[in-house]
Amino acid sequence: MRHVHFPAQRVAGSAQESTEPSRRLGHKARWYLPAAVTADVLGAALPVGLVFEAAGQVRPLYCALGAALAWTAVQALRRRYAARSLGESRGVLPVLHDWLILIGVLAVARVVTEEDTPRLSALGALVPALLITVACHKLTYRHLSAARREAQAVSRVLVVGEPDAAEDVIAHLAARTDHPYVVVGMVPVGRGPLDSGVPVAARLGDAAPEASDGDSAAVLGAVRSHHADLVLVAPGARFAGERLRRVAWALHDAGLELAVFPGLVEVSVKRLETLSAGGLAMLRVVPPVSRGVQTLLKSALDRAGAALGLLLLSPFFLGVVLAIRLGSRGPAFYRQRRIGRGGAPFVMWKFRTMVVDADARKAELAGANENDGLMFKMRRDPRVTRVGRLLRRTSMDELPQLFNVLTGRMSLVGPRPPLPEEVAQYDEVELRRLTVRPGMTGLWQISGRSDLSWDETIQLDLQYVDNWSFTSDVDVMGRTLRAVVDGRGAY
Template structure:
């Protein structure tokens, strides 16, 4: 733990560990806002102007100026340009939501002003707006993720809690760099040893009136010493409600922001609802979606999407099949038993990318320690069983396309965890088997987050996050990210 903390701090601090006294996100790149506004204005104004001109519609310049002002205005009113929002997401769902609002506003203007422009022409003019906005958001997010690895646009955090809890919090935050928080110090509650290696400037003792009075001065002193911009409190037995309330009073009076950790991991914000019966802060956690309208919509989109994909990709299927047949002896398709929802076995289809006796040779490779995955899956970067054509198919995930047949049959979904092998499931523990609570998918968080480059623990964590926090809009987001992951090819082998 101490080694991982120090390694992460060197990556996230380096020469940038200077005090920032003002905005939490004030050191984000200055071009995020101008780029977002310029893309939104020009991405609507220019296409509308050109389309109206070429179709002979009246008042093309005036209409273009109105739309170019409306789209950024809608985005601004919905806080898309706020400092704490820019660069934080890819903007896929936000852009689509804003675009629907824009269409509603334009429809009202059209009703108020009369039929100036034909509806089909107007729709064509603003069709590119959400796509260009998403592209700009994606560019900003990728730059921000890279910048945070060098400790730019981060919040310096002081953690308060009992040592065991503080160790967990520090380790969890240090284990990833795709967030805005970097721990600069810990104020443990009690005398137990801190294992995470974070600096300890002060400690909070047992609860008594004198210590409650001293808590604020000790925490504020540590916050000033470490230039902390946020105090992150993890309550425990020694940090009572009254003690925590008084500490929050003192920190707020000193203009120091405070956040409380409820102890939850990988719970989507949309599942959390705040309540305060009798003055007690309470978090209601909604159960994962397993039935209802969204589940029905997912099933419908799966079947229709698979049917459309099979028709559209039929020529590609023929080309791939011919390439496999001409370069390697054996069948074109490879069928393998996998486990689906609720541990139900099914026959999964793929284009064959390995030699015919690949399964028989797997045991020999495992016995020689060739497996490069640290968990239950077998993965090799240069697997000798993979054919030349198979490497190309795997590089661009073309070998997965026949699984559209499994989606049509209802055995798989377009988005979901990867379907495991029977021998893998046989070794699952009670946590890992929860991956099978939903239908497996052709793509999912695993595929868009690094695929085979991920450790087994990271793979399980991503799958559990999907299983517990699934929503139809989340599936749309994953499918939008899949194209970039396929083109990038990272972790595909």
């Protein structure tokens, strides 16, 4: 097990913070809620009022107010204004879902009130509400993400469990900042090595104490002394069943929150279902999507998107080909053997960004590899041409892979297509990334590309393989544009 120490700003357990509960870090910025409500009201009311006024509607003001009330009501019923939800999502699909509900609600209202504004005008008047709400969500998400990188707007967590299990949970939470939790203390159950550096607030024995409230008193005391907002339990053989149940009673009676870590990592909540059998609470883990309507939609999107892209980009392709040929000798396209789904080899197409003898010179540059795993990456690779550097910076060198997508060897979204020599060194965990078609873009591209370590790249690929869905592909494609414009990790 790898232990990760908290950066100084994420240890929120200093004496100053412990003695000043009024400065707790768990509160989000106060402007999130009024900003969200204002954006929803104005985004719906103003366009509807203006469009209906231009269309000669008798009561445009009433229609504007009705649209604003309907939009905010839909958002409220979907709990978008709840403190837990504000700033947590930047995705377009949840807002689009809410917007379609709004369309349905207003369509019924239109029939009831016999409102006669042209349908297309009425529908167009509601589009700004969708766009403004998405923009507001992205704004609050970015602000909240920046705050959490500085250990602000987080929930203070007390971890309870056997040393190995508790340390594993702490390591996972410490390794990333894209979540609201900062561990302020731990309560180990039994003895064992503790390497994370998190303060030990109390310690429970190997067996339940004779007094039924012994565990509860120790945990409650630790919560109060460290001003924890949440108790996160990593259950094990020594802390489960009736013993855990009594601690849960005590925490809930005191108005405190309890969460239980089931031992699963990198599993999307969409794949989890709660079950109860014989009084036992269980989680059912739904298998990854491998067939059905979603896979058909993915294939259709891949083929249609690749065909349309090649058609629209054909003049651009011609310009890039001329620039490459004029910039250095050799062919404009580069073909390389890669490994696809199920380990099947295929020829991947790219625009050539290196000198023609780049592969032959790779061995002499092996010592300059800046990647810590099986991939070869150099930030200033001398083999890259001047035109190639621009193509890599903008990711335009990847566009010929649309031919691979059109032929079904690749997908628009998926893991990075690996080289045969990389696959030859894969272990059984890494081989799992070959269970889906490789993609032109994926979680690796929108998360840092070449700046990622090998372990991080594999983790993102496995996360995609296990939790893929059609909607997640659409989200990745939307976020890819920003990653390309940003250019981070592209070299």
